[in-house]
Amino acid sequence: MNYFPCFINLDNKKVLFVGAGKIAVRKIFFLIKMNAQIIVVSRKISNNLIKLHREKKIDWIDTNFFENQLKKIFLVIVATDNNSLNKYIYEKTKQKKILVNVVDDRSKCTFIFPSIVERFPIIVAVSSGGTAPVLTKMIKEKIESTLPMNLGKSALLAQKWRSHVKLKFKKSIYRRHFWEKIFEGMFVNHVLNGNFKKAIKVLNNEIKRKKVIKGEISLVGAGPGDGGLLTLKGLQVIQKADVVLYDNLVSSEILSLIRKDAKKIYVGKEAKKLCISQEEINLILIKMAKKGKKVVRLKGGDPFIFGRGGEELEVAKKFKINFQVIPGITSAIGVSSYAGIPLTHRNYSSGIIIINGCKKNEIEGKQNWKSISRLKNYTIVIYMPRLQSTYIFDELKANDYPLDMPIALIEQGTTLNQKTVIGIFKNLKSLLFLMKSPTLLILGKVVSLSKNLSWFKSDTNQNSLL
Numbered sequence: 072m073n074y075f076p077c078f079i080n081l082d083n084k085k086v087l088f089v090g091a092g093k094i095a096v097r098k099i100f101f102l103i104k105m106n107a108q109i110i111v112v113s114r115k116i117s118n119n120l121i122k123l124h125r126e127k128k129i130d131w132i133d134t135n136f137f138e139n140q141l142k143k144i145f146l147v148i149v150a151t152d153n154n155s156l157n158k159y160i161y162e163k164t165k166q167k168k169i170l171v172n173v174v175d176d177r178s179k180c181t182f183i184f185p186s187i188v189e190r191f192p193i194i195v196a197v198s199s200g201g202t203a204p205v206l207t208k209m210i211k212e213k214i215e216s217t218l219p220m221n222l223g224k225s226a227l228l229a230q231k232w233r234s235h236v237k238l239k240f241k242k243s244i245y246r247r248h249f250w251e252k253i254f255e256g257m258f259v260n261h262v263l264n265g266n267f268k269k270a271i272k273v274l275n276n277e278i279k280r281k282k283v284i285k286g287e288i289s290l291v292g293a294g295p296g297d298g299g300l301l302t303l304k305g306l307q308v309i310q311k312a313d314v315v316l317y318d319n320l321v322s323s324e325i326l327s328l329i330r331k332d333a334k335k336i337y338v339g340k341e342a343k344k345l346c347i348s349q350e351e352i353n354l355i356l357i358k359m360a361k362k363g364k365k366v367v368r369l370k371g372g373d374p375f376i377f378g379r380g381g382e383e384l385e386v387a388k389k390f391k392i393n394f395q396v397i398p399g400i401t402s403a404i405g406v407s408s409y410a411g412i413p414l415t416h417r418n419y420s421s422g423i424i425i426i427n428g429c430k431k432n433e434i435e436g437k438q439n440w441k442s443i444s445r446l447k448n449y450t451i452v453i454y455m456p457r458l459q460s461t462y463i464f465d466e467l468k469a470n471d472y473p474l475d476m477p478i479a480l481i482e483q484g485t486t487l488n489q490k491t492v493i494g495i496f497k498n499l500k501s502l503l504f505l506m507k508s509p510t511l512l513i514l515g516k517v518v519s520l521s522k523n524l525s526w527f528k529s530d531t532n533q534n535s536l537l
Contacts, residue, residue, distance in 0.1 A: 073200045074183055081107040085143055089136050089160060090150035091116040094174050098148060098184065103128055110144075112136050138163055146182075147171040177201040186211040190223040192230075225254065225262045225270075232274050244313060244363065245284050251311060253277060286360030288387045289367045290374040292399015293317075295406050297485040298324030305397045313364035316355060320371025320509060322486070349379060353386045360392045373401040377427045377454055401425075403452040406484030406511045410491050411525030412518055419516040420450045428456035428463060428512065444470035450515035457510055460503045464496075472496060477518035481511045485527075493521055 084107055088095050091113040099109055099120065109129040111120060116131060124131045132140065136156065141147070147169055149160050161179040164171035173179035177200075185198035186207045195214055199207045229250070240246045253259075253274065261270035289308050294300035309315060309325075312333050317326065319339030329335060336355065338347045352368075359366045374380030374396060387394045403425050407414050414423045424446065426438060443451065444467055456463055468474070474497040482490040494502050496514060503510070 074198065076185075076196065076198070078194070078196075081105040081145070083108060084145040085110060086146045086148065087112065087140060087144045088148050088150065089113070089156075090174075091120055092150050095148065095150035096120060098150075099123070099129065101187075107146075110140075112140060136160060141167055141169060144169055149173040149179075188214045188218060190218055190220065192226050193218075193223045219263050221263060222259075225259050228262060228267065228270060229253070229274075232278075235278060239278050248284060248363075248365075249277065284363040285393060286363045287365055287393040287395070288356055288360050288383070289365070289395050289397060290378075290380045290383065291367050291369050291397045292373040292378070292401070293321045293325050293369055293371050294400040295372055295402040295485045296320075296322050296483065297405070297409075298322055298328070300400050300405055300485060301325055301328070302397060302399065305399065308395075308397055309367050309369060311365055312367040314359045315367045315369050316352060317369040318371050321369050325369075349382065353383060356383060357386060357390050357392065360387070361390070370399070371402075372405075373399040376401040376403070376425065402454060402484060402509075402511050406481050407452070407479075407513060409485045409489060409527040410479060410481050410513075411521045411523070411527070412479055412513055413520060413524070414450045414452070414513075414517060416517050416520065419520070420448060422446070422449045424449055424451045426451065426453045428453040428460075429458050438466070440466040441470045443467070444472040447473060447476070448516070450513065450517050453512040453514070455509065456512040457503050457506065457508060460500050463512075464499045467496070472514075476514055477516060478502070479513040479518045479521060480506050481513070482506045483509065484511055489527065491521070491525070493518060 081102060082105070086102055086107045086109055088099060088109065088111045091111050095111075096117060096119055099111070102109060103123070109123075110132065111124075111129055112132045112134065114133065114135070116124070120129065120131070123129045141163060147160065147164050149157050149171065151157060157173045157176060157179060161171055161173055165181070170182045171180065172182055172184065177183070180201070183198065183201055185196035186204075188195040188197070188211055195218070197207050197210050197214065236246055236249055240249055256273065258270050258273045261267070261273065289312070291305045291308055292302075293305070294302075306328060309329050312330065314334045314336065315329050316336045316338045319337075326335070338352050338355070356366055356368060368374070368380070368383060370378045370380065372378060375398070380396065384394055384396070403414065403423070414420065424443060426443075453463065474495065476496040478494055478496050478499060480492045480494070480502055482488075490506070492502055492505060499512075503512075
């Protein structure tokens with residue numbers, strides 16, 4: 072990141088404009104709103120600026136630029152088409168450690184202007200660091216369309232009540248929960264409709280309400296890897312969390328979406344590696360929720376598909392903790408789709424069997440391989456098959472599963488590092504040695520469709536051994 076995003080208070084700060092073209096005029100009008108002291112150096116200025124000068128809203132120096140004009144200046148905006156002059160001013164401001172922006176020349180900027188969405192006092196700034204201004208403009212337009220024009224009035228009204236709320240709720244976490252409830256409820260709707268009396272009544276009622284801050288646990292499925300597959304509700308919940316317990320399979324892309332001040336606790340589980348036990352995870356969930364915190368248990372895929380989500384909710388229920396579940400896209404669905412393999416197809420497969428491949432002794436690992444092997448018109452999806460590859464192969468083979476059945480092995484599915492290997496069941500064990508974890512195994516006639524239906528072009532090419 073080349074530019075650190077920050078909001079600067081320009082109240083009574085001197086800002087020097089060298090040049091007074093259309094771009095400069097737009098920025099001058101904006102900075103006047105910030106109560107900056109505007110000084111314009113230019114031989115000619117537009118009628119708009121002459122009017123501002125007469126109204127004593129800006130100062131105008133009718134001359135060329137001289138170095139002594141930089142005295143006591145906080146910011147400099149250069150808007151001329153004279154490249155040698157622009158370079159000269161840039162060098163002088165650098166020497167004097169004054170922030171400078173040379174319009175349309177990023178190499179001569181120590182600060183840049185973002186695209187701004189203003190709903191006073193709310194300001195949203197968007198920037199690409201000068202690399203893609205058209206894209207920045209498009210993003211700004213999308214944000215503009217989602218924020219009501221008078222949204223800022225909610226912030227102004229809330230500001231008047233902050234001291235009352237602070238007296239009522241001593242702890243910052245309780246104040247944040249209070250304001251989240253306010254801004255998600257009828258308060259904002261009343262303000263947007265101009266019903267300020269009703270909005271104030273909502274505030275009054277909530278402040279007077281008996282203070283009962285209850286913790287809660289949310290199980291959130293993060294999906295199979297691609298951050299874009301996180302559900303909208305999942306995103307909303309993790310951005311409100313006070314504490315997030317996350318697994319090894321949750322991508323860094325999704326972890327970056329968690330609120331910066333939220334506590335993140337890694338409780339990842341990796342095969343054959345020392346990791347925190349399920350009992351310890353349960354204790355942390357209950358302990359944090361009892362403190363009144365919003366706790367998120369963030370899991371790769373879906374919480375109820377080999378994610379032990381049911382076990383964690385049983386504990387929450389026992390301790391009378393409120394909970395909710397936000398489903399995620401499980402790997403069987405997400406990874407197969409990115410590999411171009413439809414799990415069902417009326418000409419190839421009439422159903423799906425999902426198996427946990429790394430278990431052999433627990434209930435979820437005790438498979439009826441004889442029955443499974445007979446379902447040759449079903450698609451079999453096996454999670455984490457590497458550790459038990461010999462066992463899986465031997466059981467299926469012993470029950471006459473077709474040795475020529477197409478199979479797919481997909482590593483790091485839905486991510487840019489996705490690797491897909493297509494082969495036949497006969498070669499399962501040797502093919503698994505080519506893969507790293509996490510790997511998904513798909514067996515069934517539908518795998519043969521991957522060659523034509525594969526659409527996700529990652530940097531790792533698909534290998535076919537059919």
